[in-house]
Amino acid sequence: xxxxxxxxxxxxxxxxxxxxxxxxxVVLTVIPFAAVMSHALSKDSLVVLIxxxxxxxxxxxxxxxxHLDFSHSSRENTFTFLFTALxxxxxxxxxxxxxxxxxxMMMG
Numbered sequence: 001x002x003x004x005x006x007x008x009x010x011x012x013x014x015x016x017x018x019x020x021x022x023x024x025x026v027v028l029t030v031i032p033f034a035a036v037m038s039h040a041l042s043k044d045s046l047v048v049l050i051x052x053x054x055x056x057x058x059x060x061x062x063x064x065x066x067h068l069d070f071s072h073s074s075r076e077n078t079f080t081f082l083f084t085a086l087x088x089x090x091x092x093x094x095x096x097x098x099x100x101x102x103x104x105m106m107m108g
Contacts, residue, residue, distance in 0.1 A: 013067055021064025028057040 032050045035041055041049065062068045068078045 013064065017064055021060055024060045024064070025057060028053045028060065 032046075032053050035046060035049055062081075066081070068074060068081055070078060
């Protein structure tokens with residue numbers, strides 16, 4: 001009984017893990033903010049920087065806060081998350097496509 005409780009507690013992370021995730025999230029937020037405020041980069045470079053730090057920040061949140069990884073113990077949760085993300089991406093992407101197409105047909 002206590003082994004299963006210890007395994008469950010270990011899978012939910014530790015204070016140091018949450019602190020590491022928080023620090024990484026703050027750093028990944030400050031980097032694009034500082035780049036935008038300093039006007040040091042071109043618009044194309046800013047877009048690349050913002051998108052890349054956003055992707056890395058999503059991965060940091062998935063690892064440190066949602067505890068998703070590809071270990072055998074959490075594989076079902078990971079695949080459930082990935083399927084949900086795919087469905088949301090399809091719904092949002094296809095909705096934008098439909099709205100853009102409707103706008104194009106109305107204006108042209």
